[in-house]
Amino acid sequence: MMRIPFLSLLIYSPFDELLEHAEKVKECAWVFQQAIECYASDKREAFEEYRQEVNKLENQADSIKRRIRGHIPVGTRMPVQKFQLFMYLKEQDKVLDS
Numbered sequence: 001m002m003r004i005p006f007l008s009l010l011i012y013s014p015f016d017e018l019l020e021h022a023e024k025v026k027e028c029a030w031v032f033q034q035a036i037e038c039y040a041s042d043k044r045e046a047f048e049e050y051r052q053e054v055n056k057l058e059n060q061a062d063s064i065k066r067r068i069r070g071h072i073p074v075g076t077r078m079p080v081q082k083f084q085l086f087m088y089l090k091e092q093d094k095v096l097d098s
Helices: 006-011 015-040 044-070 082-097
Strands: none
Touching: 015 044, 015 082, 044 082
């Protein structure tokens, strides 16, 4: 079993990464809106560029999500339960998956 220094239990906070994920969701939503407007205006080339950007941003958000889920040390003290944090992250990620 790997030993975790005591201070890492107090220093690590997943909330910074949760905020980073939220910003990525916000950015992706804006790009998605632009893509839909291009599609409705029959601007196919611009739509394709925005579509690729949406895919890129969603992949980046998924990477952040995996980092959050995989890097919370056992025993980390947080103001909320891990389950609640993961449920919030899941709901936040659903925005991109819709």
